[in-house]
Amino acid sequence: MSIIKAEYIWIDGHKPTSKLRSKTKIIEGSISSLEDIPEWGFDGSSTMQAEGSNSDCLLKPVCFIPDPIRNSDNILVMNEVRNPDGSVHESNTRAALKELAEKFSDHEPWFGIEQEYTFFVGRSPLGWPEGGYPAPQGPFYCGVGADEVFGRDIVEDHMDACVRAGIGISGINAEVMPGQWEFQVGPLGALEVSDQLWLSRWILYRIAEDYGVNATLHPKPVKGDWNGAGAHTNFSTKSMRENGGMKVIEDACEKLGKNHEDHISVYGAHNEERLTGLHETCSIHEFRYGVSDRGASIRIPMATANAGHGYLEDRRPAANMDPYEVCASLIKTVCA
Secondary structure, eight states: OOOOEEEEEOOOOOOOSSSEEOOOOOOOOOOOOOGGSEEEEEEEGTTTTTTBOOOEEEEEEEEEEEEETTTEEEEEEEEEEOOTTSSBBOOOOOHHHHHHHTTGGGGEEEEEEEEEEEEEEETTTTOOOSOOOOOOOSSOOTTTTTTTTTOHHHHHHHHHHHHHOOOOOOOOEOOOSTTEEEEEEEEOHHHHHHHHHHHHHHHHHHHHHHHEEEOOSSSSSSOOOSOOEEEEEEEHHHHSTTTTHHHHHHHHHHHHHHHHHHHHHTTTTTTTTOSSSOOSSSOOOOOOOOETOHHHHHHHEEEHHHHHHOOEEEEBTTOOOHHHHHHHHHHHHHHH
């Protein structure tokens, strides 16, 4: 009988930004579908999801992928957190997205998320001189060379691992601040892109462990004249992708402007430190959209404008955003 190591991954109740947790279960036999993976439990009092006097919480598997780190037949299992009676836990944001995605499935919403992050060693970004600063940002974006790029070995390992795991990773690049990188997941449906983004974050943290490096999603990891870290979210519906879609995109932008504050409230903690109107951002207190405008809240890509149909890029979400909430907000505002 085969032995499978199943890494159960879930999102905790930490505030203002949830963290990933995981633990391993040994399963005897074979796994061919989600139904073969048992539910499990954990101590919610240690993850800010329960009181010590009634601490059990339920892990309900929602998807699984091959484990690219342990390899062989081992798996990574993404879970929803449930109460002991099976009802949705208050920290569970996936359940609400699932309901919305099913309700508006005829719109066929697609998402592509650009996840920026920053490597740190101790209290300093990777590659920065101890107690000092590197050269001003400029040459580091999509750079090459040991004097401009730091952490490429970790990034390459992470990309390869995501490919082996079947995650829909679509690219990587070095970002504007040294020690800062980005990977992209999608285009995929709302649940798929959100589950895969959380799983790819876990894989990133786990691989960086082996290098003695940590990856942070803080939206402003270094104060001052340095770029922040976002999770630009590319979004389209079926009608946006069809002929005449530009008008649908413009209508969507108008709706998003009217609901700006609602979106900002779920687009990540400390986002006001990043959305200042500088460093390729629009002020958090302002909303505007435009073609090719990286200083706008919503950028309509040049290719979309030229073709007359395509997608929009919401540049407001912070790197530490919860993709379940961001995708739900976009569907609710644009499709409802």
